[in-house]
Amino acid sequence: MxxxxxxxxxxxxxxxxxxxxxxxxxxxxxxxxxxxxxxxxxxxxxxxxxxxxxxxxxxxxxxxxxxxxxxxxxxxxxxxxxxxxxxxxxxxxxxxxxxxxxxxxxxxxxxxxxxxxxxxxxxxxxxxxxxxxxxxxxxxxxxxxxxxxxxxxxxxxxxxxxVKTEAEVAHIHHICQIASDAYEALPGKVRIGDNEREACRRLRIDIAERGADATPFLPAISGPGGVPQIVCGPHDRTLVEGDILFLDTGSTYDGYFCDFDRNYAIGKVSDAARRAHEAVWDATEAGITAARPGNTTEDVWRTMAKIVQDAGSIGNNVGRLGHGLGLQLTEPPSHMPGDNTVIREGMVLTIEPGMEYAPGKMIVHEENVVITVEGARLLTKRAPRELPVIS
The missing domain is CATH 3.40.350.10 (Creatinase/prolidase N-terminal domain)
Structure with missing residues (x-):
């Protein structure tokens, strides 16, 4: 347990x-x-x-x-x-x-x-x-x-x-910590040869045993060096050497959601996939820094979009690079062009850059933050810049 x-x-x-x-x-x-x-x-x-x-x-x-x-x-x-x-x-x-x-x-x-x-x-x-x-x-x-x-x-x-109250933020922080710990433990529970459904089921069970009330959202998608989409799955696809396994959880505690993903290397992945993951990690870091009171959601989008574009992104079918979070898995505002919501203290946001670095090979990264007077404070445990390996 x-x-x-x-x-x-x-x-x-x-x-x-x-x-x-x-x-x-x-x-x-x-x-x-x-x-x-x-x-x-x-x-x-x-x-x-x-x-x-x-x-x-x-x-x-x-x-x-x-x-x-x-x-x-x-x-x-x-x-x-x-x-x-x-x-x-x-x-x-x-x-x-x-x-x-x-x-x-x-x-x-x-x-x-x-x-x-x-x-x-x-x-x-x-x-x-x-x-x-x-x-x-x-x-x-x-x-x-x-x-x-x-x-x-x-x-x-x-x-x-x-704008969330301190009590709401405490609930969101708690479910973020539960899911973060389950993500960190996942490489010890999944092996090459398992399929997406098995990986998803083991993560869901671990999140529940750690104290979550429910996991209404948990897509698991894998593919050679990246994934073609991030909202459907899991399927019966077997995990093989060279794959990236993407999992994204929206789990709840007392009604409040976390919403963040993690990527795993299945054995050895290509250097191109590793570089793309590092670029998205760097974009996340920049997005966290840009999420400050007084900046806009478009400012946060622009900061992250430049990094992934400079890294060679050829697209991103998600349509935005993060959103609000709370009693619902996704809430306004959106980090995207045209959404010029002014960021305020007490907002809870996801920071979610992604890039398609080759046709059908997308890598997306996501963290959850609360906005304080000093800037964004992580509610999740920051993912490592280097891809965790499932062997």
Whole structure:
């Protein structure tokens, strides 16, 4: 059994949620919103701490109304009321879902209609990297019933969630350390002749034994000297001399994700592959240095892109060189041209340069950092510049 790290306490105090709400309401006022209508697990969990495996069932919608003044109101199926009552939320309205003829719609419309109105606008999850977790036809019907405009609240929501609290960072740091230790131990668990699925399974088991709650994301891809993509797999392909094995884990602790990869040399790999890995490692180092308060995400992208281009990159099908991280595997912002998000203290970011150094041979490297007043601080254990070897 792998040793377990000392874990942060699960859950968050009412004071933590009160601070989140106070900051959120300040931001909502800046966006001239009278409230937010939230329907997705991540946004509801951010404000309430409520979690349930029952999210896997799409039958019942769940709602949280966050007013610009006052406390959040949960409008949920009555089956979820006992667990919601264990959170800091006190105002819980329920209906006997599922009830297709009126699945909480009248109840929700009444709650929103009763909110104090100053701007006549409610923000919903309509924009960037957001979804509405209710039937679209019912959402459209809700809009028709309300005396206020339902507008795109996603920019406001991301402004709220993009900067993490100290408690959130502690959760992310913990899962990053768990995965880092499992990565370091992997060469002792995998051999030439194993296949991608076996390598992936052993890493997943080790991460779980070290204290992770789940590993929803764990692609494993191998190829001679590099890989053609980084989001699919594992497959039944056998690991042979000269391969690069790429693994990328999005594991969770108490709802919060890590997201970083590691590359391994299978026996002896080509000098070209080693040079490409070193170039991507150097680009990561430069990206970490560039991720400072006041710089933009495009600044970070430009810094890394120059290094891999100078090293002979012929492309990168990922489309960006890193992103935000938290309650979701990927969150805004993106390190890419045109995303000029100003980096702020408290953001948690992935630094993820990659390069295709020959057709079908790509190497990508990734670390997770939190932004402090001094600059980026690693949450992961830094990978070695030299490829670890599986023999």
């Amino acid at each position: 792998a040793p377990r790290l000392t874990a942060p306490k699960r859950g968050f105090s009412p004071a933590e949620f009160e601070r989140r709400l106070a900051r959120a309401q300040t931001i909502m006022a800046q966006y001239q919103l009278d409230g937010l209508l939230l329907t997705t697990p991540h946004n509801i969990r951010y404000f309430t701490g409520f979690d349930s495996q029952f999210w896997e069932s799409p039958t019942r919608p769940w709602f949280l109304v966050v007013p610009v003044t006052g406390l959040p109101i949960a409008v949920i199926p009555e089956i979820g009321a006992p667990e919601m009552a264990l959170t800091w939320i006190k105002d819980i309205r329920t209906w006997p879902a599922p009830m297709p003829a009126d699945d909480g719609l009248s109840l929700l419309a009444g709650v929103i209609s009763a909110l104090p109105r100053r701007h006549g606008r409610i923000g919903a999850e309509l924009g960037r990297e957001m979804t509405i977790r209710m039937p679209v036809i019912e959402f459209l019907a809700l809009r028709e019933r309300l005396p206020v405009e339902v507008t795109n609240g996603s920019p406001c929501i991301w402004d709220i969630r993009m």
